Amino acid sequence: xxxxxxRRQRGARYNPIGVSNNGAATIDEPGLSSSPTAGxxxxxxxxxxxxxxxxxxxxxxxxxxxxxxETLSAIMSSMIVGKVAALLKDPSTEVRLVAxxxxxxxxxxxxDEVVEEMVQQDVLSPLAELLQEYREAWTPSTTxxxxxxxxxxxxxxxTFVQATHLLWNxxxxxxxxxxxxxxxxxxxxxxxHLDPSSWGYTLALAVAECLLCVSENNPKAISAVxxxxxxxxxxxxxxxxSTVDLQFATTVAGLLLNIEYCTTSGNNFQHxxxxxxxxxxxxxxxxxxxYMGVAKGTTPSTSLQDLxxxxxxxxxxxxxxxxxxxxxDEDDCDEYDNIPxxxxxxxVSAEDAMxxxxxxxxxxxxxxxxxxxxxLFQKALNKVQYPEENVIQFLQPLNYGPSLVNKFSAxxxxxxxxxxxxxxxxxLSDIGGTELMYSTWVDLGSMVFQNACTDNGLLEAAAGxxxxxxxxxxxxxxxxxxxITQADLKLIFEAGIxxxxxxxxxxxxxxxxxxxxxxxxxxxxxxxxxxxxxDVLNTATEYLLKVGxxxxxxxxxxxxxxxxxxxxxxxxxxxxxxxxxxVDRLKGIQPHFKSKHQQEKKKLGDHRxxxxxxxxxxFAFIKYKGPRAAKHRKS
Numbered sequence: 122x123x124x125x126x127x128r129r130q131r132g133a134r135y136n137p138i139g140v141s142n143n144g145a146a147t148i149d150e151p152g153l154s155s156s157p158t159a160g161x162x163x164x165x166x167x168x169x170x171x172x173x174x175x176x177x178x179x180x181x182x183x184x185x186x187x188x189x190x191e192t193l194s195a196i197m198s199s200m201i202v203g204k205v206a207a208l209l210k211d212p213s214t215e216v217r218l219v220a221x222x223x224x225x226x227x228x229x230x231x232x233d234e235v236v237e238e239m240v241q242q243d244v245l246s247p248l249a250e251l252l253q254e255y256r257e258a259w260t261p262s263t264t265x266x267x268x269x270x271x272x273x274x275x276x277x278x279x280t281f282v283q284a285t286h287l288l289w290n291x292x293x294x295x296x297x298x299x300x301x302x303x304x305x306x307x308x309x310x311x312x313x314h315l316d317p318s319s320w321g322y323t324l325a326l327a328v329a330e331c332l333l334c335v336s337e338n339n340p341k342a343i344s345a346v347x348x349x350x351x352x353x354x355x356x357x358x359x360x361x362x363s364t365v366d367l368q369f370a371t372t373v374a375g376l377l378l379n380i381e382y383c384t385t386s387g388n389n390f391q392h393x394x395x396x397x398x399x400x401x402x403x404x405x406x407x408x409x410x411x412y413m414g415v416a417k418g419t420t421p422s423t424s425l426q427d428l429x430x431x432x433x434x435x436x437x438x439x440x441x442x443x444x445x446x447x448x449x450d451e452d453d454c455d456e457y458d459n460i461p462x463x464x465x466x467x468x469v470s471a472e473d474a475m476x477x478x479x480x481x482x483x484x485x486x487x488x489x490x491x492x493x494x495x496x497l498f499q500k501a502l503n504k505v506q507y508p509e510e511n512v513i514q515f516l517q518p519l520n521y522g523p524s525l526v527n528k529f530s531a532x533x534x535x536x537x538x539x540x541x542x543x544x545x546x547x548x549l550s551d552i553g554g555t556e557l558m559y560s561t562w563v564d565l566g567s568m569v570f571q572n573a574c575t576d577n578g579l580l581e582a583a584a585g586x587x588x589x590x591x592x593x594x595x596x597x598x599x600x601x602x603x604x605i606t607q608a609d610l611k612l613i614f615e616a617g618i619x620x621x622x623x624x625x626x627x628x629x630x631x632x633x634x635x636x637x638x639x640x641x642x643x644x645x646x647x648x649x650x651x652x653x654x655x656d657v658l659n660t661a662t663e664y665l666l667k668v669g670x671x672x673x674x675x676x677x678x679x680x681x682x683x684x685x686x687x688x689x690x691x692x693x694x695x696x697x698x699x700x701x702x703x704v705d706r707l708k709g710i711q712p713h714f715k716s717k718h719q720q721e722k723k724k725l726g727d728h729r730x731x732x733x734x735x736x737x738x739x740f741a742f743i744k745y746k747g748p749r750a751a752k753h754r755k756s
Contacts, residue, residue, distance in 0.1 A: 135222030135283055137184035157195035162184065168204050173213045180205065180219040187226035196227060197235055202242040206711050209247040209284075214276045218471035221283035224248075228290035236294035245298055249305045251284055256310050261320060273437040278320075282327045285311070287687075289331035302335055308345045315349070322365045329372040336379040343380045349384040358392040361399070364427040368434040370402055377442050386485040393441070398495035400438040405431055406508055413515050425521040428615065435504060440533040442497055444487060445541045484546050497553045498543045500538065504536030530576065536677075537565075537582035544589040549597045559601045562590045570612040572651065577622055584628040591632045595639045603643045607656045610636075613662045627680040630668050634684025637661050646693040650700060660699045661689070670710045675717050677737040682707075682714070686742045694700060698746055699753040707743050714739065 160182070167179025183205065186192045200296040208220035224244060228236050262275035271690055288307065291298035302308070311332055315324035336342045357374045362368040372381075375391045382391040405428055412428070423431075479609070484492070492498060508529060544552055552558060562574070566609035568574070571584040595603050611634070617629035637658055641649065648654050665688075668681035685707070689698050698704060718736055 133583065134188065134226045135184055135219075137219070137222065137226075138180040157186065158199075159368065161195060161199045161201060165199070167203055168201070168208065173216060176208065176211070176213070177219050178489075180208065180216070180223045184219065184223035184226050187223060187230055190230055190275050193227065193231050193235055196240050197231075200225065200242065200671065202239050202244060206242065206244040206247045209251045214280065215287075216438040217279040218276050218283060221280055221287055225283050225287040225290065228287055233294040235398060236291055236298075237703070238290060238337075240295045244287075244576040245301045247692065248291075248468055249301060250285060250305065251280070252288070252307055252310055253305070255281055255314070257320050261324070275703075278324055281314070282324050283416055285324075285331050289327070289334050292331070293334045297677050299335060299339065303339070303341045308332070308335065308342045311698055312349055315353070317366070317369060322369060326365065326369050326372065329369060329376060333372055333376045333379065336376055345736055346376065346380050347382065350377060350380060353377060353697055354382070354389055359398050361479060362599045364423065364430045365432070367400060368430045368437075370396055371434045371437050371441070375437060378441060378445070385485050391491060392486065394491040394495055397438045397442055398500065399440070400431075400434050400498060401500035401504065402499065403431055404503070405435070405529075405639070407507060409508065409512055409516070413512070425516075425519060425525060429521050429528060432525065432532055436528070436532050436535050438534070438579070439501055439504060439539045442501060443535075443539040443542045446484065446492075446539075446546055473675070489551075492543065492547065493551050497542070498547060500545065501536050502553075503537040504532055505540065505565075531580070534578050534582045537579070540583070541589040542588040544586070544593050547593075553591070555594065555597065555599050558590050558594055558719075559599060562587055562594070565590075566612060570616045580620065581622055583640060584622075584625040586630040588632050588635075591635050595635045598639070598643065600640050601645075605636065605657065606653060607660050610657065610660070614660065617664060617668060623674045623677055626668065626672065626674075627677045630665060630681040630684055633661050634681075634688050637684075637688040641688065641691050643695060646696065649694065649697050655697070655700075658688075661748075662703065666703075666706050666710070670706075670713070675714075675721050676725065677716075678714065679728070679732045682710070682739055683731065684734050686738055689742075689746060692749065695746070695749040696753045698750040704743055704747045704750050707739065711739055712744065 162180045164183050164186075167175045167182070169177070183201070186196060187650050202224070205220050205223055208216055209224075211217050211220065220521070224239070240354060257279065261278040276312060279319075288298075288302065292302050309330045314328045315325055315332070320328075332342070332346060336346055353373050354377060356370045357377065361370055374396055377383050377389070378393065383393050408421075408423055408431075410426065410430055412423075414421075461744050508526070512527055518523055544558075549558065553561075565583045565587050574580055574583075591602070611627050613633065617626055617633070620626050620629070637737055640654060640658060644654055651657060662685070665681045665685050669685065670677050672678045672681065685703070688694070689703060714735065718732055722729070722732075
């Protein structure tokens with residue numbers, strides 16, 4: 122369990138001339154589509170032109186190139202970014218706008234490494250200089266209600282929007298960018314433009330999203346934002362007037378939590394929970410199905426752009442909710458900070474290592490009451506749904522359609538991560554009861570393992586949620602889990618060996634062990650050694666031993682071995698241990714495990730405590746279990 126820390130979903134990127142409705146670049150100028158290198162050479166020539174229209178044309182072409190992921194490396198290696206950044210100071214307002222838009226597209230489409238390279242090519246200096254121009258009082262030509270103003274109508278506003286998105290992207294991935302942000306006092310410029318009634322939603326939302334990013338663990342930004350908090354809470358507490366207003370309010374709520382303005386014991390925190398409940402209440406799938414009915418004469422209640430805004434708001438609401446369920450400062454405190462250095466680690470006892478892992482998080486009464494009152498777990502669980510294939514096919518050719526499909530995938534992952542965090546902390550009665558949780562566990566397994574899911578993010582999130590649900594069910598002695606069959610677990614056994622994601626293999630091993638322990642506690646010694654129960658435990662043991670012996674990651678092997686020790690710690694498993702040749706097989710694994718630990722002990726990082734625990738416990742377990750299992754050789 123832990124706080125969500127990842128790059129957030131971007132809104133629509135800067136839309137250059139010559140881009141189709143579904144976001145694909147359509148570059149018609151001769152010589153540009155033949156190869157990125159040739160195209161970028163022509164772009165570079167245009168950027169150096171004394172004719173404003175030529176510079177704008179080159180920048181629009183570059184912005185189109187940046188929409189294609191495969192051309193980003195060519196853009197960065199061409200060193201053209203610095204040339205574009207210099208145009209942020211161009212005398213032409215339109216050139217400055219298109220330059221900011223092109224740089225935004227590059228930063229939004231690229232990896233963290235691309236963003237760092239942009240910083241090295243000196244994007245920050247001209248960007249900060251451009252934003253400083255907005256420190257003085259100015260008035261936008263329009264104050265939109267969510268639709269961006271046409272750039273020829275209000276180029277100054279649009280330039281600020283593109284520059285703010287660029288700043289957000291840079292600061293989210295680069296410590297150097299965040300340092301420049303602080304040094305230049307850009308937070309004060311952003312705070313001046315946070316009221317949508319004065320600046321319009323497009324500009325105010327861009328500012329709010331940037332502030333949400335830069336206020337994470339940034340004392341300088343926090344100290345500036347806290348002075349505006351009393352006025353910002355009104356955006357959270359009042360009813361939202363539109364979907365873009367709801368997205369804006371959710372972003373402000375995240376900002377207020379970042380600066381610790383909404384403490385769990387105050388009324389403001391209840392305003393935040395109520396807002397999250399409102400955001401997550403909407404069934405976007407149902408709205409899309411209604412939209413599909415337009416062909417049959419039905420009027421949709423909302424546009425696809427509004428649906429996209431709702432999905433983004435729900436993604437952020439789930440992230441906020443998941444982080445509320447984490448202890449304070451979890452990102453700053455490593456639970457393994459107290460483990461000695463590698464030279465001292467050999468003297469750490471198993472008990473010490475287990476103590477480091479054993480701490481369990483507890484929700485404050487206010488958080489627990491709010492989550493249950495607003496039914497936030499159920500609402501998070503509902504976001505795990507995904508559109509049927511006919512809905513996907515309907516959306517793909519439409520404007521905003523492909524973006525909606527991508528955001529649905531991200532929404533489902535956020536929902537699963539949120540379910541994982543909350544299931545670990547809430548009582549079974551708070552999360553829907555045994556029947557619902559068991560069916561959810563089965564459905565998640567079918568969703569990702571039976572259908573051969575290829576989305577690594579979804580696999581990881583689903584496995585984590587399944588493990589959390591299994592832990593909760595086992596604590597309440599779920600009879601359905603105890604009655605599970607060998608056939609029911611086949612997909613999990615297969616995925617636990619073949620999946621390429623380390624954390625998924627570890628979670629599946631832990632799940633199998635949890636299930637095995639539950640079966641052991643709910644059966645007699647005699648029933649453990651015969652029939653369907655024996656078949657399940659025997660196959661589970663085979664699977665765990667294979668992971669313990671052969672997994673390429675030492676810490677995943679340690680998870681499996683730790684699970685085996687737990688599973689066979691009950692004395693009534695002595696006979697079962699004899700039947701499956703457990704001790705002899707563990708003796709065969711132990712030398713390899715110790716040797717691998719010696720080779721990799723400096724690389725274990727957060728997994729050091731687990732590996733040390735298993736190293737010590739394995740020796741003690743073999744010494745204890747060996748004589749007990751041997752008593753059954755003649756039986």
